[in-house]
Amino acid sequence: xxxxxxxxxxxxxxxxxxxxxxxxxxxxxxxxxxxxxxxxxxxxxxxxxxxxxxxxxxxxxxxxxxxxxxxxxxxxxxxxxxxxxxxxxxxxxxxxxxxxxxxxxxxxxxxxxxxxxxxxxxxxxxxxxxxxxxxxxxxxxxxxxxxxxxxxxxxxxxxxxxxxxxxxxxxxxxxxxxxxxxxxxxxxxxxxxxxxxxx
Numbered sequence: 204x205x206x207x208x209x210x211x212x213x214x215x216x217x218x219x220x221x222x223x224x225x226x227x228x229x230x231x232x233x234x235x236x237x238x239x240x241x242x243x244x245x246x247x248x249x250x251x252x253x254x255x256x257x258x259x260x261x262x263x264x265x266x267x268x269x270x271x272x273x274x275x276x277x278x279x280x281x282x283x284x285x286x287x288x289x290x291x292x293x294x295x296x297x298x299x300x301x302x303x304x305x306x307x308x309x310x311x312x313x314x315x316x317x318x319x320x321x322x323x324x325x326x327x328x329x330x331x332x333x334x335x336x337x338x339x340x341x342x343x344x345x346x347x348x349x350x351x352x353x354x355x356x357x358x359x360x361x362x363x364x365x366x367x368x369x370x371x372x373x374x375x376x377x378x379x380x381x382x383x384x385x386x387x388x389x390x391x392x393x394x395x396x397x398x399x400x401x402x
Contacts, residue, residue, distance in 0.1 A: 221400050222248045222282040223393075226269045228260050229253070233287050233319055239357040240364070240397060247400035262288055262301045269310065285311035285393050289318040291338035295382060302381055311396070315388035320345045322390040323355065325370040326363040330386060364401075368394050 223241070227233035230253040241249040252268045254260045265286050278284055286301060298314060305312040315321050318338040324330065327348045336344070349355040360367075371391035375383070383389055 220246050220248065222250055222279065223397055224250045224252060224269075224272060224278060224282065224284040225287060225393075226252045226265045226272075226284065227254075227287040227319075228262070228265060228289055229319065230257075230260075232323075236319075236323065236357045236360065237397075240361045240394075240401075242358075244401060246402060247397055249397075262286075262293055262297045266301050266304055273308075283311060283396060285313060285396075287319065287390065287393070288312070288314050289338070290314060290316040290382070291318050298382055311393060313389040313393050314383055315390060316383045316385050317341055319388075319390070321386065322367065322371060322388040323360055324348060325374075325388070326360040326367040327352075329370055330374065334386060364394060364398065367391065368398070 223237075225233065225237050227237075234251040234253050237249045237251060241247050252272055254264060254268070265288065269284055269286055272278065273284065286305060288298060288301065290298065302312055304310075317336075318341050320338070320341045321330070324341065324345045334340075334344070345355060352359055368391045371388050371394075374387050375389065375391070377384070
């Protein structure tokens with residue numbers, strides 16, 4: 204994220220705390236995860252901008268929420284804005300529109316193929332090499348791998364952040380690709396950025 208456009212300037216000393224503005228496709232799962240990840244942290248704050256309803260989850264709506272937030276001057280110079288999307292319901296054209304806008308504005312973008320639940324799954328286990336399912340199968344696999352822990356709980360998942368980062372990075376064998384191939388999630392890039400400020 205080399206460019207810094209649309210940031211509110213803050214005079215004074217270097218800020219030791221960072222705000223990560225997360226603009227997710229979903230209103231619940233992603234918000235719960237990132238909120239728990241930053242819970243009780245002194246040096247990092249997560250500010251989610253979820254969709255107001257189910258009809259506003261498309262990539263273009265996420266982009267609009269991000270633009271509106273920055274236009275209002277609420278993003279400070281050292282803060283980061285990241286859009287978090289899946290591939291399961293959207294076309295390559297829709298995703299690339301957001302990719303180009305984020306690249307132009309210096310914002311982060313993570314895309315999971317097929318869905319965010321892949322990122323969550325990697326907190327608990329390696330993805331089987333023969334896994335060939337879509338979003339529905341991925342969500343089922345997450346439930347199964349979490350069954351021993353009485354279901355998925357974000358406060359438990361975040362304890363394994365380092366494992367999820369390692370597993371996701373190892374699956375991302377072509378880090379120069381604009382859109383991730385099947386069974387690759389780019390969320391580890393956002394997680395690495397947040398991890399720098401975790402205590």
